[in-house]
Amino acid sequence: MLAYRHAYHAGNHADVLKHLVLTLVLRHMNQKDKGYRVVDTHAGAGGYSLQGEYAHKRNEFEDGVGRLWGRDDLPAPVADYVALVRQFNDGKKLLQYPGSPAFAHLLLRPQDQMRLFELHPTDHKILLSYLGDQPNVEVSMSDGFAAVKKQLPPPSRRGVLLIDPSYEMKTDYTKVLTAVRDAIERFADGTVIVWLPQLQLLESVQLPQRLKASAAPAKKGWLHARLTVARADERGFGMLGSSVFVVNPPHTLAAALKPVLPWLAKELDQTGGAGVSAVETSG
Numbered sequence: 001m002l003a004y005r006h007a008y009h010a011g012n013h014a015d016v017l018k019h020l021v022l023t024l025v026l027r028h029m030n031q032k033d034k035g036y037r038v039v040d041t042h043a044g045a046g047g048y049s050l051q052g053e054y055a056h057k058r059n060e061f062e063d064g065v066g067r068l069w070g071r072d073d074l075p076a077p078v079a080d081y082v083a084l085v086r087q088f089n090d091g092k093k094l095l096q097y098p099g100s101p102a103f104a105h106l107l108l109r110p111q112d113q114m115r116l117f118e119l120h121p122t123d124h125k126i127l128l129s130y131l132g133d134q135p136n137v138e139v140s141m142s143d144g145f146a147a148v149k150k151q152l153p154p155p156s157r158r159g160v161l162l163i164d165p166s167y168e169m170k171t172d173y174t175k176v177l178t179a180v181r182d183a184i185e186r187f188a189d190g191t192v193i194v195w196l197p198q199l200q201l202l203e204s205v206q207l208p209q210r211l212k213a214s215a216a217p218a219k220k221g222w223l224h225a226r227l228t229v230a231r232a233d234e235r236g237f238g239m240l241g242s243s244v245f246v247v248n249p250p251h252t253l254a255a256a257l258k259p260v261l262p263w264l265a266k267e268l269d270q271t272g273g274a275g276v277s278a279v280e281t282s283g
């Protein structure tokens with residue numbers, strides 16, 4: 001049963017980190033003319049209203065993109081990310097938030113392709129109506145983990161795989177590792193972006209180390225970028241932050257993130273002094 005709805009969380013600190021990294025990776029891909037394919041295994045609805053009952057249940061976006069919107073002192077990569085959110089809103093007010101397919105759609109060129117997988121019937125329907133008729137875009141209501149083997153390597157041998165499960169089911173942790181291994185086996189120099197929650201849960205704590213071991217055969221190594229925004233409560237519940245693990249990262253990614261993440265950790269801090277960040281690489 002799929003209970004998770006990203007609409008509750010759209011635009012929160014985790015989306016800021018994930019979509020900032022996705023934007024930097026796709027900007028780098030766009031530096032070469034040759035087309036590439038984006039495969040988004042857990043695409044969500046594609047875009048989210050920040051007006052409705054979902055977004056307002058917890059107002060998570062207010063402590064994420066909401067803290068960056070309308071500011072003129074943003075570091076360049078963050079300003080670029082916010083400019084894309086602005087483009088999606090088509091105006092001065094922050095009314096909706098783009099999901100990963102929308103960020104990619106804003107950045108992809110006519111020679112690029114997108115393959116989107118979303119299992120939730122409602123989110124799949126919204127995604128299909130938003131992007132289903134776009135050229136070079138295919139939207140599928142099927143298992144994104146299973147799609148990895150079928151989609152890789154892309155015909156042009158240039159591609160980006162985004163793996164962004166909700167981790168509501170513990171099986172997601174092992175499926176992520178299998179998907180990363182499959183991706184590297186089939187496409188050893190392809191870029192893979194994995195989003196990871198920072199929870200006080202054994203599977204969550206162990207996942208970065210396991211990903212590093214799984215990424216050992218990747219031709220261009222890995223990068224792990226972490227953004228913590230909250231302290232654990234006394235029961236150990238709640239998401240403290242998140243991280244993004246990138247296999248075969250663009251060579252420019254670490255240098256772009258290193259000055260930005262400490263700034264973001266300070267700006268998105270939720271519990272007074274909890275905001276910390278780190279960027280690690282295999283090299």
Ligand SMILES: C[S@@+](CC[C@H](N)C(=O)[O-])C[C@H]1O[C@@H](n2cnc3c(N)ncnc32)[C@H](O)[C@@H]1O
Nearest residue numbers: 006042043044099100117118119120143144164
């Ligand atoms: C964290 S959300 C995705 C958010 C999206 N990537 C973004 O950044 O805007 C995870 C999504 O995966 C969907 N999902 C869960 N299991 C799936 C699977 N095996 N294959 C495809 N989609 C799945 C959920 O319904 C949910 O919409």
